[in-house]
Amino acid sequence: MKLSFDSILPEEILNYSDHLILTTREEAPKTYEKLLLHEDILELHPIVIRGMMMQKLNLDFEEEILILGVDPGQRIGLSIFYYGVEIGSSFHSSIEELVSYIIGVFGGLRAKRKILKIGNGNMKIAQQIATMLNLKFCSSFELEFVDEHKTSLKIKNFNQRGKRDMLSAKYISQREGFRQSILPLSITG
Structure with missing residues (x-):
């Protein structure tokens, strides 16, 4: 660590x-x-x-919020902010792997608000992530699709081990989008 x-x-x-x-x-x-x-x-x-x-x-943090930013694409970048501090980033090669990882983080950390922000660059993958997470995660969270315009740096040889995808996810986590509350299917039927 x-x-x-x-x-x-x-x-x-x-x-x-x-x-x-x-x-x-x-x-x-x-x-x-x-x-x-x-x-x-x-x-x-x-x-x-x-x-x-x-x-x-119990450090002097502002608010108990867990924000996950996701850059959907062939390699899926993820950035995790807790109490306003980035505590981790990773990239994933499949939606299933990403959703499993997100469930582990959402389920393992206590927060008043859990927010998933997904970039809108590839809405097909973004919708698949949201749908699969709603099916597999048995608690409520907030979901935002945010404009990911100008979040990917165009630097030659910069994406070793998904660094560019993780950096894009970090930028996405700091943007605002239309927010909706997702209730688990166990509640909504």
């Missing part, structure tokens, strides 16, 4: 002065005032872990 950390012994936990400790349940002190995370969170996706750390640390 590219985070700096200190490695300490279990008996040093009580005197440790930083804010967050990751330890096993067996080595955790019985009473402890600071924040503890246990090793079972390591089974989650790194993006979800990063978001959970932000929740636990």
Whole structure:
């Protein structure tokens, strides 16, 4: 996750002065005032872990919003913002893979509002993403189709490993579009 950390012994936990400790349940002190995370969170996706750390640390963020920007196309770019901070980006080669990834993020992170912003450059793929997510995700979210005009940089040899697609998704996540609330089919029938 590219985070700096200190490695300490279990008996040093009580005197440790930083804010967050990751330890096993067996080595955790019985009473402890600071924040503890246990090793079972390591089974989650790194993006979800990063978001959970932000929740636990209760940093001075403006609003509890989770925004995912999607650049639909042959390679699908994704950018994830939580509390206004980009916590991850990736690219996906299939709609199914992307939707599964989005469900893991939406389901793993708590937020007052969960917003999916999809660029309108390829509406066929954009609609497929929205439809599949509505069928597979059992909770409500907000959906926006946004104008993705001028989000793709035209730089020669820039799209190694989907970098251009992820950057386009980042720009898309910051744009406004027509917003609609999507209720899960389990509620709407």
